[in-house]
Amino acid sequence: MNSDIAHVKQNFEKDLKKITSIEELNLLNIAYLGRKGRVNEVLLSIKDVPKEKRKIFGESVNTLKFFIQKSIDLKRGIILQKKDREHYIDPTLPGLPYPHGSLHIVTYAIEEISQIFERLGFIRMSYREVEWEYFSFESLNMPKDHPARDDFETFFIDFPPHKEYGKMVLTPHTSSGQVREMIRSKKPPIKMINIAKTYRPNWDATHVPMFHQFEGLCIDSGINITNLKGTIEYFARSFFGNNREIRLRPFHFQFTEPSFEVDVTCDICQGTGKVKNLKCKVCKSGWLELGGAGMVHPNVLREGRIDPKKYSGWAFGFGIERVFMMKQGLNVDDIRILYSGDIRFLEQF
Numbered sequence: 001m002n003s004d005i006a007h008v009k010q011n012f013e014k015d016l017k018k019i020t021s022i023e024e025l026n027l028l029n030i031a032y033l034g035r036k037g038r039v040n041e042v043l044l045s046i047k048d049v050p051k052e053k054r055k056i057f058g059e060s061v062n063t064l065k066f067f068i069q070k071s072i073d074l075k076r077g078i079i080l081q082k083k084d085r086e087h088y089i090d091p092t093l094p095g096l097p098y099p100h101g102s103l104h105i106v107t108y109a110i111e112e113i114s115q116i117f118e119r120l121g122f123i124r125m126s127y128r129e130v131e132w133e134y135f136s137f138e139s140l141n142m143p144k145d146h147p148a149r150d151d152f153e154t155f156f157i158d159f160p161p162h163k164e165y166g167k168m169v170l171t172p173h174t175s176s177g178q179v180r181e182m183i184r185s186k187k188p189p190i191k192m193i194n195i196a197k198t199y200r201p202n203w204d205a206t207h208v209p210m211f212h213q214f215e216g217l218c219i220d221s222g223i224n225i226t227n228l229k230g231t232i233e234y235f236a237r238s239f240f241g242n243n244r245e246i247r248l249r250p251f252h253f254q255f256t257e258p259s260f261e262v263d264v265t266c267d268i269c270q271g272t273g274k275v276k277n278l279k280c281k282v283c284k285s286g287w288l289e290l291g292g293a294g295m296v297h298p299n300v301l302r303e304g305r306i307d308p309k310k311y312s313g314w315a316f317g318f319g320i321e322r323v324f325m326m327k328q329g330l331n332v333d334d335i336r337i338l339y340s341g342d343i344r345f346l347e348q349f
């Protein structure tokens with residue numbers, strides 16, 4: 001029986017040597033001192049010990065138990081001390097930089113654009129991403145089967161169509177907010193800047209299926225093209241820099257009459273189209289295209305319950321990703337990088 005005690009002690013010492021962590025030590029404690037542990041196992045064999053030797057046997061088991069307990073406590077102290085040394089902090093060393101996040105570049109651009117138009121008294125709106133066909137097309141003077149609708153490849157939503165407004169779509173442009181704003185405002189003056197997500201099913205180096213636009217809409221009595229030009233010029237100088245000029249090029253859109261494409265002078269060549277007598281690689285002509293604009297078509301005003309004989313207005317729609325890249329002078333090979341979530345690209349701004 002005494003050999004059992006010696007055997008347990010020997011095994012314990014061997015096991016203890018292998019222990020390197022508090023977790024292992026706790027398991028060892030249970031294995032030896034637990035209710036079903038080795039020490040209790042030995043103690044239960046007391047019934048096989050002759051009566052006269054039971055007292056001494058009991059004392060020996062107790063000595064073993066005390067020894068194991070003390071050894072485990074000692075080991076615990078050693079392990080904790082070692083751990084402390086590993087975690088020792090030198091408070092005199094300079095701190096490590098803590099990584100911190102930032103807003104997405106498109107969010108920064110939206111914030112800046114909103115502030116510029118706020119200064120001119122425009123109200124910031126964010127019209128819906130899921131829209132009815134009526135607000136995206138018919139209300140903008142593009143009746144069903146009109147060829148102009150072919151220019152707008154559209155995502156259709158699998159949802160029962162509206163009796164009046166047709167099918168449900170993902171809004172292909174921020175212009176869908178024009179008639180909604182006219183109806184909401186009830187009566188001019190209207191000065192709205194609608195910044196929202198827009199969707200078209202394209203995915204290549206120059207297109208992403210989800211992008212952002214900002215749409216200016218200004219309606220009042222006596223509003224004319226001069227107001228439009230002045231407002232866009234104010235935006236261009238605030239956003240791109242004081243030395244920038246803009247120009248309006250006649251164009252055709254269904255929902256404005258007359259319609260224009262708006263260009264801004266290129267920053268690289270200062271609008272000359274040339275850098276050291278060579279053609280400017282960014283613009284080729286001195287001008288960069290901002291987007292479309294024009295005087296709101298009388299039919300669109302009527303859809304918005306506004307009398308075109310009393311009021312007139314203008315509208316423009318520009319892409320946020322596009323103006324952001326122009327501002328930065330970025331010539332990005334693949335626009336999809338904006339939404340790839342690649343921190344190496346995003347953290348540069």
Ligand SMILES: [Zn+2]
Nearest residue numbers: 266269280283
């Ligand atoms: Zn240029």
